[in-house]
Amino acid sequence: MRVYLDNAATTPLDKEVLKAMYEVMDQQFGNPSSIHAHGREVRSIVEKARKTVAGLLKTSPAEIFFTSGGTEADNTAIKCGILDHGIKHAITSKIEHHAVSHTLEALAEEGLIKLSFVDLDERGNINYEQLEELLKSNERSFVSLMHANNEIGTLTDIERVGELCEQYQALFHCDTVQTMGHYTHDLSKLKVHFLVCAAHKLHGPKGVGFLYINHNVKIKPFIYGGAQERNMRGGTENVYGIVGLAKALEIAYADMDEHQKHIQGLKTYMIEQLKAVVPGIQFNGEIDPQKSLYTVLNVSFPPMDMAEMLLFNLDIAGISASGGSACSSGSNIGSHVLNGIGADPNRPAVRFSFSKFNTKEDIDFTIQKIKEIFSATS
Numbered sequence: 001m002r003v004y005l006d007n008a009a010t011t012p013l014d015k016e017v018l019k020a021m022y023e024v025m026d027q028q029f030g031n032p033s034s035i036h037a038h039g040r041e042v043r044s045i046v047e048k049a050r051k052t053v054a055g056l057l058k059t060s061p062a063e064i065f066f067t068s069g070g071t072e073a074d075n076t077a078i079k080c081g082i083l084d085h086g087i088k089h090a091i092t093s094k095i096e097h098h099a100v101s102h103t104l105e106a107l108a109e110e111g112l113i114k115l116s117f118v119d120l121d122e123r124g125n126i127n128y129e130q131l132e133e134l135l136k137s138n139e140r141s142f143v144s145l146m147h148a149n150n151e152i153g154t155l156t157d158i159e160r161v162g163e164l165c166e167q168y169q170a171l172f173h174c175d176t177v178q179t180m181g182h183y184t185h186d187l188s189k190l191k192v193h194f195l196v197c198a199a200h201k202l203h204g205p206k207g208v209g210f211l212y213i214n215h216n217v218k219i220k221p222f223i224y225g226g227a228q229e230r231n232m233r234g235g236t237e238n239v240y241g242i243v244g245l246a247k248a249l250e251i252a253y254a255d256m257d258e259h260q261k262h263i264q265g266l267k268t269y270m271i272e273q274l275k276a277v278v279p280g281i282q283f284n285g286e287i288d289p290q291k292s293l294y295t296v297l298n299v300s301f302p303p304m305d306m307a308e309m310l311l312f313n314l315d316i317a318g319i320s321a322s323g324g325s326a327c328s329s330g331s332n333i334g335s336h337v338l339n340g341i342g343a344d345p346n347r348p349a350v351r352f353s354f355s356k357f358n359t360k361e362d363i364d365f366t367i368q369k370i371k372e373i374f375s376a377t378s
Contacts, residue, residue, distance in 0.1 A: 002318045003362045007201075008150055008178060008296050008353035009322055013244075014203035020247040021205065021240045032237055033228060046237055049246035053210060056253050059187035065211045065229045066242050070177040070198035072222070073211035074099040076233075077173045077194035080219035082113060082142050085171065090142040091116045091134050094340035095124055095151075100144050100175055101336075114138075118145070123286050124154035124341050131161070135168035146175035147183075151337040151351055152285025153296030155179075162191030171217065177201055177209075178293055181252030182260070193217045197249075199241065203355070204248030208241030259356040264294040266354050266363055273367045274299060278374060284343050295354050300347045301374075307348035310373070314350070317369040322351045 004012070024045060030038030032046050047061070054061040067073045078100065082090060090104055090113045108115040116134050119127040126145065135141055143165050148155050158174050165172040173194040176185065181202030185195065195212040199205055213219065213232075225234030252259070268289075274281050284298040301310065311323050323335070338349055352366070 001365055002320070003358075003365055004320045005352040005354060005358065005362070005366065006320045006322050007355040007358075008351065010200045010206065011203045011355050012357055013205060014248060014251060016251060017204055017244045017247045021244045024243050025240050028239070032239060033226070042239055046239060046242055049242045052246040052250055056249055057185050057187045057212065058189075059212065060215065062230070063187075063212055063215055065213060065232050066237060066245075067196075067209045067211050067233065068207055068238070069200075069209040070097075070175070070196050071099040073194075073196035073198075073209050074173075074175055075103050076211055076219075076222035077196065077213070078103045078142070078144060079107070080222055081171050081173060081194060081217065082107060084219045085140075085142075085217075087113065087140055087142045087171065089114050089116065089138040089140070090144065091118060091131065091138075091170075092144045093118050093120055093126055093146075095120065095149055095337040096144065096146055097150055097175055097177070098336075100146070100173075104144065113142075116141075120341055122341055123284075123291075124149055124152050124337070125286070125291075126156060128157070128160060128164070132164055132168075135164060135170055141168070141170040142173065143170050144173045144175070146177075147179040148293035148296070149285065149337060150178050150296070151335060152298045152341070153287075153293035154285040155291055155293060158192065159190065165193075166191045178296070181249050182256070182293070182295060184253070184256065187212060197245070199245035199248055202248050202252050205241045205244040208238045208245050210245065255356070260294055262356060263354045263358070264289055266358055266360065267294055267297050269360065270297060270352065270363045270367070273363065274370070277367060277371045278302070282347070284338060284341065284349055297352045297354075299350050299352060300343065301350065303346045304348065304374070307346075310348045310350060313373050314369065317373065319366050319369055322353070323349065 028042050030042040032043040050061045050064050054064050092104055094117050107113045118131045145156050147158050171193045174192050176195050177198045180197040193214045198209040221232050223234045280302040282300040284300050286292040
């Protein structure tokens with residue numbers, strides 16, 4: 001038996017998504033930029049997908065721009081949002097995804113911005129009072145704070161952040177890669193300027209995502225070379241990926257309550273079982289369902305010999321999980337997220353992340369293997 005518990009890295013492709021993509025692959029091949037009938041037919045498919053995404057998010061199709069994924073969307077929002085608006089000060093946290101932190105740090109190293117970091121508590125919650133002080137004491141700022149942390153699952157109150165940004169005329173970029181399709185995002189109410197998606201985090205295909213750009217914000221293209229995406233992103237559209245993204249988001253919204261109840265149940269059950277079989281177990285980040293992403297559980301195991309072999313042993317036992325962000329897998333550098341919240345470096349951490357396809361049997365199997373591993377090392 002093999003159990004996949006690394007859904008925060010990527011999710012299995014939904015069969016309904018595959019079917020929708022295959023139908024287009026099999027029947028439509030025109031370039032959506034071509035003006036002949038074959039091209040117009042595919043253009044209508046792309047625009048139908050854009051309309052579907054916009055409708056689910058309660059915004060205008062004109063504010064949705066398809067990209068190659070979350071990283072490109074983050075880079076576009078940050079670089080173009082800052083440079084095109086002449087912003088000299090940015091605010092972020094030390095536990096953002098590297099698509100955000102590395103981009104901001106590069107701009108700071110070039111002397112283009114001053115970069116400030118909002119304080120965090122030991123569970124990854126931001127200090128909202130300090131955020132307001134940073135906004136108040138600096139010139140117009142660019143704020144980049146993620147909705148849910150990809151490693152520890154702690155949620156940020158993005159409605160509150162949006163209100164603060166509006167009060168101080170700041171631009172607000174929110175990395176919603178981990179929450180898109182898992183929570184509703186009502187862009188008719190949320191005060192945000194940039195918001196992002198990667199389809200493969202919600203049972204869609206890899207290599208496609210989108211960037212929402214509020215109509216009140218004007219930026220120049222990040223990628224030149226064509227008039228695609230209403231002159232905002234050069235390059236032929238990933239038509240099949242776009243179709244898959246729209247279908248995946250449509251399914252996610254239709255079944256969201258059911259999936260949230262199922263997955264939160266698995267997470268709660270795993271927490272209870274871990275507490276029962278591993279003395280001294282702790283958890284990184286929030287685990288309260290009101291404060292934590294229900295798809296992610298970051299487990300802080302007690303100090304142990306051969307701690308660096310824990311993930312390897314889990315893999316050998318048939319369990320796929322992560323030691324942190326999969327985007328930096330293979331690196332010997334410790335997790336910047338766990339460092340950012342002051343987690344104990346002597347305690348090995350494993351991120352288990354769940355999807356609608358996981359079962360209670362998956363959790364029982366995982367708990368049994370963890371019990372065996374710790375019995376063998378004690």
